[in-house]
Amino acid sequence: MKDINKENLRLKIEVERLNGLVNFYKYDTLTGLRMRRDFELKFSEFFNSGIVFYLSMIDINGLHSLNREKSYEFGDRLIKSVANTLTSKLNGAVYRIGGDEFVAITVDEPGLDFMNKNYVGSYVCSKDFKAEKEMFDKVDRKVVEVKEIFYKNNNDRRHSQADTKTSSDNFHNSDRFPTFMYNSWSLKLYLNF
Numbered sequence: 001m002k003d004i005n006k007e008n009l010r011l012k013i014e015v016e017r018l019n020g021l022v023n024f025y026k027y028d029t030l031t032g033l034r035m036r037r038d039f040e041l042k043f044s045e046f047f048n049s050g051i052v053f054y055l056s057m058i059d060i061n062g063l064h065s066l067n068r069e070k071s072y073e074f075g076d077r078l079i080k081s082v083a084n085t086l087t088s089k090l091n092g093a094v095y096r097i098g099g100d101e102f103v104a105i106t107v108d109e110p111g112l113d114f115m116n117k118n119y120v121g122s123y124v125c126s127k128d129f130k131a132e133k134e135m136f137d138k139v140d141r142k143v144v145e146v147k148e149i150f151y152k153n154n155n156d157r158r159h160s161q162a163d164t165k166t167s168s169d170n171f172h173n174s175d176r177f178p179t180f181m182y183n184s185w186s187l188k189l190y191l192n193f
Helices: 002-026 036-049 063-069 072-089 132-153 184-191
Strands: 054-060 092-096 101-106 119-125
Touching (some): 036 092, 054 132, 063 072
Antiparallel strands (some): 092 101
């Protein structure tokens, strides 16, 4: 009987350890939001279901500069603040898919100010697209355009049209949703080009 109880305890500890690993890879440790892989699965599921939905993409403004000029603690606060704003204002599932990039899937049209001092973004509706990649590419291009306007209006010349590439430029050649961490524009921001 002792051996059975010992084995049950060992198995329970192993299950808890594995659940912890699943959560580590499923949820962002800073924001608690689900991450890119979960988004890829849910996005594909929604798109293939035929349900009309909205895909929003949001990009944080000036995260690299904030991290460099203040500290990573300030950058982390900004990331958490944006994550909290998005989860409270968007009635849907919000995901952190990169260092400063978020996406949301909603069934209602987003009622969010997509250009402010902390972030910019845009959205598209699934009824306008025949393929997942096409939908993602479009919202990504729209965010790049909005970001360009934001920096132009705020006299930031670090980013010219020639320097901006979309996340879709980093897609693998497949029909599946892309696997990427940062688009090249964000990477340039991080590397201070």
